[in-house]
Amino acid sequence: MRQCLANAIYNVYLHPLRHVPGPFWARASEVPSWYYTTGGRRHIWLWQLFQIYGKRIRVAPNLVLFCDPDAHAAIYGMKSNVRRSPFYVGLTKNIREKTTLNTIDPAEHARRRKMLNTCFTDSSVNATSAFVSKHIDRWHQIMLDEHDSATEWSTSVNLGEKVDHLVFDIMGDLAFGRSFNIKEPGDNALREVPKKYCPVSQILLLKTKMCRSPFLSSIIWLKPRGLDRLVELITPPPVQRFNNFVFDSVTKRLELYKKQEGIPEDERRRDMFYFLCKAQDSSTGHPAYTEDELRAEASLFIIAGSDTASVSLASVFWYLVRASRCYQKLVGELQITFDTAEDVVYGPKLMGCTYLRACIDEGMRLVPPGPCEPPREVLAGGLKVMNDYYPEGTIVGTAPWCDSRNEEVYGDAGVFRPERWIIDEATGVTSEMVAEIRTNFHPFLSGPGSCAGKGIAMAEMLLVVARTLLRFELRKAPGSTLGEGSPELGWGARDRKQFQVVDAYISLKEGPEIQFRKRASPEAKVGRK
Numbered sequence: 001m002r003q004c005l006a007n008a009i010y011n012v013y014l015h016p017l018r019h020v021p022g023p024f025w026a027r028a029s030e031v032p033s034w035y036y037t038t039g040g041r042r043h044i045w046l047w048q049l050f051q052i053y054g055k056r057i058r059v060a061p062n063l064v065l066f067c068d069p070d071a072h073a074a075i076y077g078m079k080s081n082v083r084r085s086p087f088y089v090g091l092t093k094n095i096r097e098k099t100t101l102n103t104i105d106p107a108e109h110a111r112r113r114k115m116l117n118t119c120f121t122d123s124s125v126n127a128t129s130a131f132v133s134k135h136i137d138r139w140h141q142i143m144l145d146e147h148d149s150a151t152e153w154s155t156s157v158n159l160g161e162k163v164d165h166l167v168f169d170i171m172g173d174l175a176f177g178r179s180f181n182i183k184e185p186g187d188n189a190l191r192e193v194p195k196k197y198c199p200v201s202q203i204l205l206l207k208t209k210m211c212r213s214p215f216l217s218s219i220i221w222l223k224p225r226g227l228d229r230l231v232e233l234i235t236p237p238p239v240q241r242f243n244n245f246v247f248d249s250v251t252k253r254l255e256l257y258k259k260q261e262g263i264p265e266d267e268r269r270r271d272m273f274y275f276l277c278k279a280q281d282s283s284t285g286h287p288a289y290t291e292d293e294l295r296a297e298a299s300l301f302i303i304a305g306s307d308t309a310s311v312s313l314a315s316v317f318w319y320l321v322r323a324s325r326c327y328q329k330l331v332g333e334l335q336i337t338f339d340t341a342e343d344v345v346y347g348p349k350l351m352g353c354t355y356l357r358a359c360i361d362e363g364m365r366l367v368p369p370g371p372c373e374p375p376r377e378v379l380a381g382g383l384k385v386m387n388d389y390y391p392e393g394t395i396v397g398t399a400p401w402c403d404s405r406n407e408e409v410y411g412d413a414g415v416f417r418p419e420r421w422i423i424d425e426a427t428g429v430t431s432e433m434v435a436e437i438r439t440n441f442h443p444f445l446s447g448p449g450s451c452a453g454k455g456i457a458m459a460e461m462l463l464v465v466a467r468t469l470l471r472f473e474l475r476k477a478p479g480s481t482l483g484e485g486s487p488e489l490g491w492g493a494r495d496r497k498q499f500q501v502v503d504a505y506i507s508l509k510e511g512p513e514i515q516f517r518k519r520a521s522p523e524a525k526v527g528r529k
């Protein structure tokens with residue numbers, strides 16, 4: 001107790017960061033930041049703090065966060081003198097399963113990332129788009145079979161949940177060649193997870209609470225000394241089933257890869273796992289990954305690529321069904337560009353749909369896939385951010401939820417307005433205006449730790465939104481408030497027009513609830529290109 005008090009006094013009055021503004025208790029201890037993490041509302045708390053204290057806040061004794069485009073560049077840029085913080089070590093499943101995301105040493109991370117990049121080329125994005133489209137079409141078929149919606153509006157559907165199922169199945173198929181089949185009707189042990197959040201989210205929620213706790217260094221010390229084993233033992237059965245499924249799938253996929261080694265390239269299964277197996281260490285010319293590493297990286301794809309894409313898509317749909325002008329404009333663009341949903345393939349025509357891209361960007365801006373900061377630790381020599389110097393060991397970052405609501409940059413920051421991303425004389429949006437907001441927009445992060453799967457993720461989102469809107473009409477389920485803000489949620493979350501998320505390092509969401517019906521036959525439309 002005496003030690004805690006002494007630490008608190010030191011943190012407030014003697015610590016090198018004592019001049020950085022923030023609430024008294026947050027400057028004294030890590031408990032407030034942890035407290036808000038446990039409730040999943042830390043991003044709202046951070047937003048409140050930025051309104052009170054300005055562009056930089058001390059959120060915990062050793063943690064400084066910023067809300068400014070220049071700060072983002074200074075912290076996450078290619079040459080920034082930082083590394084990933086120990087938070088990422090806490091996230092690891094166990095000491096054997098080291099992934100690119102969890103590698104905090106910059107040189108080792110750069111080496112791993114170089115190998116990983118060989119799996120994310122244009123050719124892999126093109127190859128994987130075919131898998132994605134196949135899943136989307138099946139998903140639509142199931143929705144039609146489950147709901148009598150050929151002519152009438154369907155009953156209310158939780159599209160957020162449906163999108164979870166779709167994205168999971170896609171990622172399983174891409175990562176290790178075996179779909180989870182969660183979207184398929186009938187029993188599925190992997191779907192028997194607590195309805196609210198899927199297994200990966202459950203794990204992340206628990207781990208985020210651990211990693212933002214004041215006991216992180218003890219947790220990291222204890223991990224190889226029994227804690228990992230203990231967590232494995234108390235892991236709920238649905239999550240264990242999920243882990244076992246992943247393990248088993250990777251083993252089977254590896255067997256298939258070896259079996260197909262002798263046959264021509266274009267006859268082999270060319271999913272992400274294929275590209276991982278093919279990757280070579282350029283310095284040795286040997287395969288880049290050992291079996292354990294293949295297992296870990298393939299599992300990382302599931303973690304990194306499922307909830308992120310799912311929450312982004314849910315956000316786009318959530319806002320679109322509430323903004324009929326934007327919805328109509330987007331459908332118009334798609335109908336002019338494509339004859340049918342089947343015509344939507346990944347390529348220049350799809351990429352040329354500027355309004356579609358703007359809607360996706362706007363959805364990702366309002367609901368960033370990670371609402372709080374990706375934490376970075378300042379290395380020896382310190383770091384200058386917004387004209388101030390931060391010493392070695394300081395943890396720094398920017399919180400995307402707050403960056404997205406920076407009114408100095410966006411003006412009407414809370415409004416879903418895709419036009420802000422498109423240069424157009426008619427709307428008065430200039431190239432300078434678009435450049436300014438782009439400098440502040442990093443849903444995939446930037447710099448050495450940015451998203452490796454950005455190309456695949458964008459292709460997936462473009463395909464899902466375009467094919468869905470060409471096949472179905474959507475509308476908000478009458479009376480549904482799922483995902484909305486409300487006065488009881490307090491300052492920063494009162495706006496009913498704001499899609500709410502839970503912070504679990506990744507954003508977790510509920511909704512939107514929608515109704516859908518099959519679109520009239522495309523021949524009935526006019527004005528197509």
Ligand code: HEM
Pocket residue numbers: 100101102113272300301304305306308309310312369370374375443444445448449450451452453454456457458
């Ligand atoms: C909308 C979808 C996605 C978003 C918004 C997104 C965003 C991000 C962000 C912000 C990071 C950095 C995390 C941090 O440093 O804490 C990241 C890392 C990563 N993402 Fe994504 N991601 C998405 C989809 C995907 C997909 C589909 C894949 C794989 C197929 C993927 C693979 C990765 C990997 C491997 C990393 C680690 C990169 C590294 O450590 O160098 N992501 N992603």
